[in-house]
Amino acid sequence: MAAESARPTLRCLREDLGLALPPVNRPLDEIDHPLIRKAAERFADPDTPQERIRAIDDQVLFKVKVQRWRGAVWVEADLPWLVAGGQREDGSPDDFYAALESSATAARARYNDEHAPPLTTSTYTGHLLPGREDDLRFRAEDAARAERRLRPIVHDLVRASLLDGHEHAVMLDGAALGIHVQADSGHETYVAIRIIGSVPKRLAATIVSMVPGCEPGAWMSDYAMPERPMAPEEQIWSNLMDPTEAAKLLDTDP
Template sequence: MTQPLDEIGHPLLAKASEQFSVADAKHERIRAIDDRVLLKVKVQRWRGAVWIDSGLPWLVAAGRREDGSAGDFYAALEADGKAARARYNAGHRDGLKTDTCCGHLLPGRADHVRYRAEAGVRLARRLRVTLRTLIRDSLRDGREHSTDFDTFALGLQVRADDGYETYVAVRITGSVPPDLAVVILGNVPGCEREGWYPEYALPERELLPAEQAWSNLMDPVEAARLLDPGQD
């Protein structure tokens, strides 16, 4: 499956994202599983098990709540954990002391690679939208506009001269890897990728110690198009 997980319209995924987005929120443990701390997520008749790895929640199992049925999510999860524990102990002299074994449910290398790739895609999409918003705001008043990301702040100022040369300056506050700076500059519309030059001041102020900035010329046609509410 190549569809980003955050684009899948499933109520359990939506509930898990909502429930585990709040820091220090209380969660209920699935007591039938004793080798890992798996937490409950519930919506409608859907049930899920969430495992938290270094602060990152993973939905590792899901099913329906069917009280009294062998197909009930919690009953099936416990049975699967006990069967996996039996298989492990059959092949290892030092058997597990827990009642269950759920390591096979946890994310592996491929899952982590996919997560990082999808996080990169989400950031790139957010950057494109943010850059266009900052450009529009700055074109309207000629001032610097900025927004905060998780680990850095992004600022942008555009100055247009009667439809001729349109000057754009981009500044980043905070530490970012060089490849991210390249992605940011490469997503500024109407600018040549090779046309960026480092700056040591912005049009209206000097740079602060934690800031870096670049300037370029923007195609005035593209600038006008961005101001057209019917275009994007």
């Protein structure tokens, strides 16, 4: 059913689970909470049968249960969202699924008082679904994930070029990324980065920012790599690298 790991909405995280919003470099689907872990487990395999919450009829919500925790999951394309959660209280008005139905029924009444035409469903859960704030958080996490993935790649290319003085390259999401470092013993170290293929400007800026020992504002567009002319559709940037930082990188285990 899902290719992405289940994640809570920000409202669910704060209000239902009582958790603080972590830094953007900690994805919400990786938060160590039994209900989030169970949702991720339940929706990891598209062949796993799911139990629908029948009392909710305006959206398709599925049950997720672990220990005394109960939750409701809504699937957007291939991304499962934990949109509500709470504790189980069998036989009491505080039972999670009974409370969810009651809340959704009341929300439907409020919605119909304020909107036309009225809803014909028995419930309304639109306010529980992910919104703009959730989308912004998801995009920010994507950027943070890309940065975590890119940094070791960039450092490996710089390290390899420092060791043999030649250009080293990898394919990166359909684009070719190459780095060539020329070290002059005891003097300045020159570094050139080239990309062939379409990449967002923000990604190119992120890549150059990951080269250690370079002044961020000193990167310049260039017209050739150190040992060859510019290739068709190639973008090249160059800078000077602090030899001390270059030495530190060589001393760091890849």
